[in-house]
Amino acid sequence: MQIVEILKTAFELNASDIHISAGISPLYRIAGRLTPSQFPAVTAHDSKELAYSMMTEEQKALFEKEWELDCSYAIPGACRFRVNVYVEKDGVGIAARVVPSKIPLPEEIDLAPAIKNFTKLRNGLVLVTGQTGSGKSTTLAALIDSINRERSCHIVTIEDPIEFTYTNQKGIVHQREISAHTHSFANALKHLLRQDPNVILVGEMRDLETIATAITIAETGHLVFATLHTLDAAQTIDRIIDVFPPYQQQQIRTMLSGALKGVVAQQLLPRADEKGRIAAREIMVVNVAIANLIRKGETHQIYNAIQTGSQLGMITMEQAVNALLKKGLITPEAVAAALSDVNIVMKTGG
Numbered sequence: 284m285q286i287v288e289i290l291k292t293a294f295e296l297n298a299s300d301i302h303i304s305a306g307i308s309p310l311y312r313i314a315g316r317l318t319p320s321q322f323p324a325v326t327a328h329d330s331k332e333l334a335y336s337m338m339t340e341e342q343k344a345l346f347e348k349e350w351e352l353d354c355s356y357a358i359p360g361a362c363r364f365r366v367n368v369y370v371e372k373d374g375v376g377i378a379a380r381v382v383p384s385k386i387p388l389p390e391e392i393d394l395a396p397a398i399k400n401f402t403k404l405r406n407g408l409v410l411v412t413g414q415t416g417s418g419k420s421t422t423l424a425a426l427i428d429s430i431n432r433e434r435s436c437h438i439v440t441i442e443d444p445i446e447f448t449y450t451n452q453k454g455i456v457h458q459r460e461i462s463a464h465t466h467s468f469a470n471a472l473k474h475l476l477r478q479d480p481n482v483i484l485v486g487e488m489r490d491l492e493t494i495a496t497a498i499t500i501a502e503t504g505h506l507v508f509a510t511l512h513t514l515d516a517a518q519t520i521d522r523i524i525d526v527f528p529p530y531q532q533q534q535i536r537t538m539l540s541g542a543l544k545g546v547v548a549q550q551l552l553p554r555a556d557e558k559g560r561i562a563a564r565e566i567m568v569v570n571v572a573i574a575n576l577i578r579k580g581e582t583h584q585i586y587n588a589i590q591t592g593s594q595l596g597m598i599t600m601e602q603a604v605n606a607l608l609k610k611g612l613i614t615p616e617a618v619a620a621a622l623s624d625v626n627i628v629m630k631t632g633g
Contacts, residue, residue: 327374397596407544
């Protein structure tokens, strides 16, 4: 077995993820479900060899030191893969995410006009949130590439690892990868303003320093896009505030109420025709009312504010999911699954 064979087959089968570990044949996630491949079971020796075949010498040394590695791998003419390699009880495990070589246009992934309008902003913070595998990277890539095609500006991305790759068009794009080009998100952001950026993509806001710096950069006349692993807009606000110590939280609420321009929370749901998955997206556009709620710490009222903000293109996750059901694109079972976690978060406060 060669890693190229396994990954290329995943691409041809339209799989989203590949799992390789000792004792079983490689598994593909197709339309959200794990499916066995036609390849034979992998031994512990095989899984290590397959993992190492994707690494540079520097990456091998780092993996042997840390027992964890995030990297990317490309098959020329096919696509790229975001790869995580780890050690588990039976040997080395590999989890790879398929990253298509072509960046989709916003209309190809059904981005609403309210989401596309975020690309017209000159400054502020826009967050795309959702669980792992919910399509956040694809949505962000479509938005960043729209800016690249439409505006003469300098775009800097900070990713772990680099997923979609951009070709300079009207704009110029510089992509930086954690470990390969910079030590951390926080470190890259600290020096970013000396690079004359207009638009910044932060692959993930993981810690206090990264979040604080991203908000500050958004306040100082730059447009920042970033991700969080949260299920809805209200939980996203609370997660950001809760990262900070209590004595700083009111200051951060005030800063965030001015810097935040919008939140897109999304899920990928199985299509009713079983031909892949479709995105359901909650959209919050920060207006005066929502900014006041953020500043006052009244995030429990944000859901109602989104419900009444349809003239700005706002929509709750419940409304988005039910709209897909009404069109016959998803099943009632998919609706129940999509809303269960969100309702739990709303009832418990996240």
